Amino acid sequence: MNNINEILKSICRQGTENYKCYNILKDLLTKNDDFRDKIINGIKENKISGFSEELWNNLNKQNLRFRGINDFDDIFRNGFNLGYCTPCSKQISYSLKSCYICGGFFPVLKGTDNCPNGEHTWIEYDGRILDTSLMLDIDLDYKDILGYIEENRYNPNIDSTYCAAKEFANDSSLRKRWVFLNEKRA
8 A cells, every 4th residue: 555546545535536635645645755654554553544434424414604615525625624724623523522622733734735834733532633634534542653742622512602603513404595595695
């Protein structure tokens, strides 16, 4: 599994291999041998994978508050997650029962889209990391191996504004109406 396409095939949701959301990951796998080796080992040890089908499905059920974007496939297809790890992590966290939004540094990202110094935000849940810039689901055992440096941790579920936004995002009674309004504005 040394070929970049083989790596991507093993972690990408079928049919999403050419989505722009994977651009940073592709670039790092191509240019950074040490990072690529760690990712390959993590995949072989079942410690690193792509986002699960269940997560993709839950994300695509969310009501999104972005003009012209109806679901997460639109976000990921166009790479709108790249360089926007904080808002993307927050939005994705709405699909999780319980999580922490963590911030700090991830040096491997230094110099990538909107990340001049390696500052980064990710989600931790159930002993795992969801990294919205790399589109990876990573076992916490690999946090130090990959080089995440946590500086702060936030439990969003104690914030009433966050909880209201999460409730809106997951209210299925609003889904069809919101999509219709979004399409009329576009």
